[in-house]
Amino acid sequence: MRIPLSRRIALFTGVPLALAGLMLATGLMPRSQVKAESNYENEGGGEGQSFPPNSGNIVQKECSACHMAYPAGFLPARSWEAIMAGLKDHFGENATLDEATAKSITDFLTANAADADGRYSRVLRGLGPDDVPLRISETPWWKRRHEGEVRPSAFNDPRVGSKANCVACHRDADQGYYEDD
């Protein structure tokens, strides 16, 4: 009536071993890069990739679920911190994330923000030190680049929907190219 010992061992060690293997594989997965591999000197460089996307990391995955994952370099770190602290009401929607994911995303966005490492980006021009824009389209820089060039009604066109939809006009925005207008 007894199951041979060897079979019992096989049965009871198989599952834990598989689990251990899985955990090991997960543990060996590369961590999402905190610093984007980007060349900010190219910023605004005409035909170049003006604002590198947050490619291949958790930011890209999570932030692109509802909208284009905007480049970290479009806002100062204080803006990203405020946005990430307010995900429960993210422009009228609940966009909450688990704590660990939210922290990884915040770390990435602040480390690559327009003012990261004391950098000064043209994105910051016209922005007071205490201004905390929550929308890229609220920055003086964004307004300068769009006002007078794009009819306000264009943003209400059903094919565009909102100012949040960069790719409606900048077809390769999600690849980091905006200088196509």
Next chain:
Amino acid sequence: MRLMIFFAVAFASVSAVAIASSPRQAILDDYAKQANTTSFSPERGRAFFEAPHTGGKPATPSCTTCHGKDPRQTGRTRAGKVIDPMPVSVNSKRFTDPKFVEKWFTRNCDTVLGRSCTAAEKGDFIAYLSSL
């Protein structure tokens, strides 16, 4: 006798794998247990999906605001991004990852209803989108 036991154990293992390979059923079973029910209703799920709700955020009174009236079609987020169709028949991966499912129920129930959805509502919702 030993052989019989071996086959019994082997059969039980295969069954366990078969059950585990239906993660959607596992999710539904969990909601059924929480809701203290044995079945979910696609009709109630449909009514819930199409209904205008109150209590949520003003721009999103219904599931259909973003997902569209016919969930077999693509939807569109308020930021203009396409939402893939919802039915299981269109995308077999729908409602198979419990963390993903809970993440979106948490977000969207708050956004549309201003509260958490009940386990019964979640089960009916999945039943509806499994019936199309």
